[in-house]
Amino acid sequence: MPVVQVKNLSKIFGKNSKKATRLLDEGLSKDEILKKTGNTVGVNRASFDVEEGEIFVIMGLSGSGKSTLVRLVNRLIEPTEGSVLIDGKDLAAMDSKSLREVRREKLSMVFQRFGLFPHRTVLENAEFGLEIQGMDKEERKKKAQKSLELVGLGDYVNQYPGQLSGGMQQRVGLARALANDPEVLLMDEAFSALDPLIRKEMQDELLELQESMKKTILFITHDLDEALRIGDRIALMKDGRIVQIGTPEEILVNPANDYVEKFVQDVDRSKVLTAENIMKRPETVDIEKHGPRTALERMRKEGLSSIYVTDAKRRLYGYVTADDVSDATKEEVKDLKSILRTEVPKVDKTTSMHEIFNIIHDTPVPIAVMEDEKLVGIIVRGAVIAALAGNEVNINGIDS
Amino acid sequence: MELIPKLPVAEWISDATDWLTDTFEFLFDFVKNDFGDFIEFFAESLLMQIPIWLFIAVVAVLAFFVSKKRIGLPVFVIFGLWFIQNQELWEELMNTFTLVIFASLISVIIGVPFGIWMAKNKFVETILTPVLDFMQTMPAFVYLIPAVAFFSIGMVPGVFASVIFATPPTVRFTNLGIRQVSHELIEASDAFGTTGAQKLFKVQLPMAKKTIMAGINQTVMLALSMVVIASMIGAKGLGQTVITGLQRADVGTGFVAGLGIVILAIIIDRFTQNLNTQRGDQS
Numbered sequence: 001m002p003v004v005q006v007k008n009l010s011k012i013f014g015k016n017s018k019k020a021t022r023l024l025d026e027g028l029s030k031d032e033i034l035k036k037t038g039n040t041v042g043v044n045r046a047s048f049d050v051e052e053g054e055i056f057v058i059m060g061l062s063g064s065g066k067s068t069l070v071r072l073v074n075r076l077i078e079p080t081e082g083s084v085l086i087d088g089k090d091l092a093a094m095d096s097k098s099l100r101e102v103r104r105e106k107l108s109m110v111f112q113r114f115g116l117f118p119h120r121t122v123l124e125n126a127e128f129g130l131e132i133q134g135m136d137k138e139e140r141k142k143k144a145q146k147s148l149e150l151v152g153l154g155d156y157v158n159q160y161p162g163q164l165s166g167g168m169q170q171r172v173g174l175a176r177a178l179a180n181d182p183e184v185l186l187m188d189e190a191f192s193a194l195d196p197l198i199r200k201e202m203q204d205e206l207l208e209l210q211e212s213m214k215k216t217i218l219f220i221t222h223d224l225d226e227a228l229r230i231g232d233r234i235a236l237m238k239d240g241r242i243v244q245i246g247t248p249e250e251i252l253v254n255p256a257n258d259y260v261e262k263f264v265q266d267v268d269r270s271k272v273l274t275a276e277n278i279m280k281r282p283e284t285v286d287i288e289k290h291g292p293r294t295a296l297e298r299m300r301k302e303g304l305s306s307i308y309v310t311d312a313k314r315r316l317y318g319y320v321t322a323d324d325v326s327d328a329t330k331e332e333v334k335d336l337k338s339i340l341r342t343e344v345p346k347v348d349k350t351t352s353m354h355e356i357f358n359i360i361h362d363t364p365v366p367i368a369v370m371e372d373e374k375l376v377g378i379i380v381r382g383a384v385i386a387a388l389a390g391n392e393v394n395i396n397g398i399d400s
Numbered sequence: 401m402e403l404i405p406k407l408p409v410a411e412w413i414s415d416a417t418d419w420l421t422d423t424f425e426f427l428f429d430f431v432k433n434d435f436g437d438f439i440e441f442f443a444e445s446l447l448m449q450i451p452i453w454l455f456i457a458v459v460a461v462l463a464f465f466v467s468k469k470r471i472g473l474p475v476f477v478i479f480g481l482w483f484i485q486n487q488e489l490w491e492e493l494m495n496t497f498t499l500v501i502f503a504s505l506i507s508v509i510i511g512v513p514f515g516i517w518m519a520k521n522k523f524v525e526t527i528l529t530p531v532l533d534f535m536q537t538m539p540a541f542v543y544l545i546p547a548v549a550f551f552s553i554g555m556v557p558g559v560f561a562s563v564i565f566a567t568p569p570t571v572r573f574t575n576l577g578i579r580q581v582s583h584e585l586i587e588a589s590d591a592f593g594t595t596g597a598q599k600l601f602k603v604q605l606p607m608a609k610k611t612i613m614a615g616i617n618q619t620v621m622l623a624l625s626m627v628v629i630a631s632m633i634g635a636k637g638l639g640q641t642v643i644t645g646l647q648r649a650d651v652g653t654g655f656v657a658g659l660g661i662v663i664l665a666i667i668i669d670r671f672t673q674n675l676n677t678q679r680g681d682q683s
Contacts, residue, residue, distance in 0.1 A: 101593065104593035
């Protein structure tokens with residue numbers, strides 16, 4: 001069961017939200033509703049599930065309702081309609097006591113401007129959630145300390161937040177959230193206030209922590225690069241509505257509509273796409289069955305100057321070039337082994353395009369894409385360039 | 401204009417005051433007698449029993465630490481207090497000090513909870529704001545009249561009038577301080593599942609401390625400014641000497657007693673201001 005289930009969630013700000021809700025049913029846009037009723041649509045019928053252990057990113061520009069949405073998830077804002085289920089329990093139906101319990105035990109939040117208490121030391125800040133739960137002083141100190149060490153601030157426990165840099169402050173924010181050992185981590189533009197270098201560092205660190213923590217993370221951002229970098233799945237929001245949910249690849253490759261397409265146009269695709277996305281099905285010859293004549297035949301048919309050689313199980317042996325094969329046929333050689341070239345440019349299928357650049361630059365043959373020692377595809381120079389230009393990309397390694 | 405005769409507002413107020421005086425006589429008597437005795441005990445049997453040199457020394461040492469080990473305030477304390485005792489105004493000073501202490505304490509005890517209530521409840525704020533305006537702008541002399549009606553003359557009505565006059569800043573600043581706590585911190589607090597009380601004591605009040613202390617400082621100063629006025633209804637202290645000077649057209653006496661009040665004011669102000677530091681401040 002998904003840890004967080006959001007169903008048909010809406011938030012309309014202002015009085016007389018009923019009329020605005022009706023207009024939403026009629027399919028009016030956010031602007032039209034504002035004009036007609038004076039109500040602002042914060043979130044419009046959002047539905048999504050967040051599975052255990054995944055980083056689910058909600059991405060949208062300012063005013064798209066993403067910050068409202070995350071606050072609806074822990075009910076800092078009361079929803080107008082719809083429901084939020086945490087572990088299958090409806091948040092909206094809870095009285096304030098059970099809501100507090102859920103917030104204490106299951107949800108922790110990290111804030112854009114850190115939300116640290118300036119009158120508390122770093123340690124006391126990290127302790128906050130545990131203190132609220134009424135945990136014994138020694139125990140909560142120990143846990144907070146451990147949590148601070150996790151984010152690399154073990155030596156700063158007695159400092160005050162005002163004495164730390166932005167990046168360090170957000171680490172405290174993260175440590176405070178983690179000290180509770182929550183099931184779900186809500187991160188509201190957590191890295192947006194940091195400068196780009198620190199932001200990247202924090203993203204890396206979050207991913208690294210996530211490797212071992214396996215928390216369910218709901219991450220809000222306005223930065224598509226950030227979303228693509230850390231998200232297992234991404235929901236794109238516009239005007240309070242979720243326009244597309246998918247993995248980073250799906251969103252880049254199959255934008256659901258013009259809006260998403262426009263959005264992803266400027267993304268540096270080389271950082272997101274992997275070898276798998278741009279490889280083609282390889283033409284091969286079987287080292288056991290085929291001789292130079294078959295190889296030559298195939299190359300001629302496909303217009304290739306070289307061809308990869310595998311066995312029946314697609315284990316890669318090397319490649320042969322058209323010149324060598326043509327010489328071999330003249331000399332009546334029956335076997336490919338003698339002319340096999342084994343210096344193959346190989347990459348794993350998860351290699352990012354960024355790295356492929358460097359390899360493809362000075363290799364005469366297509367790059368072999370491998371998975372578990374098996375050849376699953378090849379990459380030709382043209383495919384890389386095409387992918388960067390934003391077209392002819394396929395998701396599953398099958399030609400489009 | 402002639403259609404409506406003069407409304408007997410003054411009569412109403414007088415009647416209401418009379419009614420209050422009669423109805424709550426037991427309460428007023430209790431306050432007048434027991435609280436009055438306690439104030440007197442505090443001033444005469446405690447403060448005045450301390451040897452003057454010891455009193456000055458203790459205050460000077462406190463001043464030294466309160467002002468973060470700077471020398472200015474302690475020196476001022478020693479010279480100022482020495483001057484007052486030199487002018488044979490020590491007992492008056494102790495009485496005035498007592499009046500200020502009690503009036504301020506009561507003001508804070510009443511003011512802070514009202515300030516919190518005001519911050520938490522929009523409706524209460526709407527009601528209290530004009531009441532506070534009224535309390536502060538009504539000429540302070542007016543409070544002396546019901547004060548005398550309730551408590552006759554002496555220290556107690558002086559404290560009463562001072563409390564009415566001096567409470568508003570504490571209420572206002574408490575309200576302001578709590579409302580100034582940033583929205584994100586309130587959200588952070590809520591997001592971690594705080595109860596209302598936890599939020600108040602762990603986040604709002606600590607964060608508002610500086611502003612509240614500024615309000616308390618104002619309250620103390622206002623209480624001190626009531627000293628002369630309160631002495632018109634028999635509150636003992638430096639104010640009485642000022643009044644005496646006024647009645648006898650004796651500039652010298654009035655001025656010296658006035659100087660005593662100024663010295664006391666400066667010492668109290670520096671003490672309360674220096675106590676107003678917040679953890680985690682950048683300085």
